[in-house]
Amino acid sequence: MIEVEHLSKIYGSTTAIKDVTFRAEPGEILGLLGPNGAGKTTTMRILAGYLPATNGEARIAGYEVHDKPMAVRQRIGYLPETPPLYLDMTVAGYLYFVSRIKGVPAGDRNSQVDWALDRCQLLKKRHVLIHKLSKGFRQRVGIAQAIVHDPPAIILDEPTVGLDPRQIISVRNLIKTLAENKTVLLSTHILPEVSMTCNRVAIINQGEVVAVGSLEDLMAQRIGGTAYDLDVQGARTDIEGQLNSIGGIKSVKWLSDETETRQQVRVTSGLGIEPGPQIASALAEKDLPLFEMRRVAKSLEDVFLNLTTEEQKPTDDVDPMEEELT
Numbered sequence: 211m212i213e214v215e216h217l218s219k220i221y222g223s224t225t226a227i228k229d230v231t232f233r234a235e236p237g238e239i240l241g242l243l244g245p246n247g248a249g250k251t252t253t254m255r256i257l258a259g260y261l262p263a264t265n266g267e268a269r270i271a272g273y274e275v276h277d278k279p280m281a282v283r284q285r286i287g288y289l290p291e292t293p294p295l296y297l298d299m300t301v302a303g304y305l306y307f308v309s310r311i312k313g314v315p316a317g318d319r320n321s322q323v324d325w326a327l328d329r330c331q332l333l334k335k336r337h338v339l340i341h342k343l344s345k346g347f348r349q350r351v352g353i354a355q356a357i358v359h360d361p362p363a364i365i366l367d368e369p370t371v372g373l374d375p376r377q378i379i380s381v382r383n384l385i386k387t388l389a390e391n392k393t394v395l396l397s398t399h400i401l402p403e404v405s406m407t408c409n410r411v412a413i414i415n416q417g418e419v420v421a422v423g424s425l426e427d428l429m430a431q432r433i434g435g436t437a438y439d440l441d442v443q444g445a446r447t448d449i450e451g452q453l454n455s456i457g458g459i460k461s462v463k464w465l466s467d468e469t470e471t472r473q474q475v476r477v478t479s480g481l482g483i484e485p486g487p488q489i490a491s492a493l494a495e496k497d498l499p500l501f502e503m504r505r506v507a508k509s510l511e512d513v514f515l516n517l518t519t520e521e522q523k524p525t526d527d528v529d530p531m532e533e534e535l536t
C-alpha cells in the first residue's frame with residue numbers, strides 16, 4: 211500500500227534522505243524511527259505529495275506520488291507535525307471544509323464528517339471552536355482531517371509529540387483502531403512509541419534506512435551476540451586466557467579494579483553464539499572460582515543506539531553495551 215524505493219532528497223548541499231526503501235501493507239502500523247534531523251519529515255512530505263523527490267519512487271496504492279498526484283491525494287491522509295487547523299472554526303465546520311478541499315462529493319460530506327468525528331471520538335466536540343480545545347483534542351481533530359475522506363493510507367508525523375501522558379495513550383489507541391483496515395506510517399524519535407504502537411519499524415539515521423523489520427526480528431538480527439557479567443577469582447591473565455580460548459568471544463571487558471582479588475568482567479560473544487556453558491567450563495578447567503554469572507539482557511534501546519550511532523563509532527567491533535559502561 212505504501213511503497214518507497216531508493217528515494218533521495220537533496221536540498222542544496224544537504225542530502226536529507228538517501229536511497230530510502232521500505233513498504234507498509236494494509237492493517238500494518240509501520241514506525242519510521244530516527245533521531246531529530248534523520249529525514250523522517252522529508253520522507254513523509256514526499257509521500258504526501260508536498261515535496262518532490264530528487265530520485266527514486268514513492269507509491270500509494272500503486273500510484274506514483276509525482277505522476278499521479280490527484281489519485282494519491284484521494285488515497286492518503288497526512289497529519290503534519292503541526293496540524294493545519296483553523297482555530298476560529300468549529301470542529302465539524304473545519305472537517306466539512308477539509309472534506310470539500312479533499313474532493314469528497316457534496317452529498318457525502320456530512321456523513322463523512324460524522325464518520326470521522328465518530329472514529330476520533332469527537333462527536334461531543336463537534337460544535338466547539340478549535341481554539342477552545344486541549345492539545346490532545348486538537349491532535350484528534352488533526353487526525354480526523356487526515357481521515358475525513360476515508361483514505362486507505364495514513365501518514366502521521368510525530369503524532370504524540372507535546373501531548374501529556376493521558377493524551378498520548380488515547381491518541382495511540384486511536385491510531386491502533388485506525389490501522390484495523392488501513393495502512394499507517396507514523397514517525398517518531400522515541401523508541402517507546404514504536405514498541406507501544408507499531409507492528410514493524412524502519413530505523414532511519416542521517417537520511418538512510420539502517421534497518422527494517424518487526425521489533426522481534428530486529429532484536430534477534432542486530433544483537434544476536436550474548437553478553438555475560440562474571441564475578442570470578444584469579445589473575446586477569448589467567449581469566450582472560452581462558453575466556454579468549456572459547457570460540458566466538460568478541461570482547462572481554464574489565465569492570466573492576468585490577469588489584470581486587472575477585473574480578474568483575476563482561477564477556478560478549480559474536481552474532482548467534484551462546485557462550486554460557488563454555489565460559490563456566492573454561493574457568494573451571496583452570497580452577498578459577500566463579501561466584502556469579504549473569505546474562506545481560508539487551509533492550510530495544512540498545513538496538514536503537516547501536517543502529518543510529520554506528521557511524522560515530524571508531525570501529526565496527528565496538529561492543530554496543532560499552533556505551534552504558536562509559
Ligand SMILES: Nc1ncnc2c1ncn2[C@@H]1O[C@H](COP(=O)(O)OP(=O)(O)OP(=O)(O)O)[C@@H](O)[C@H]1O
Nearest residue numbers: 221224225226244245246247248249250251252253
Ligand atoms: N527545506 C530545507 N532546506 C534545507 N535543508 C532541509 C530542509 N528541510 C530539512 N532539511 C534538512 O534535511 C535533514 C532531514 O530533515 P527532516 O526534517 O526530514 O528530519 P526529521 O527526521 O523529520 O527531523 P525532526 O524530527 O527534527 O523534524 C536535516 O538535516 C534538515 O536540516
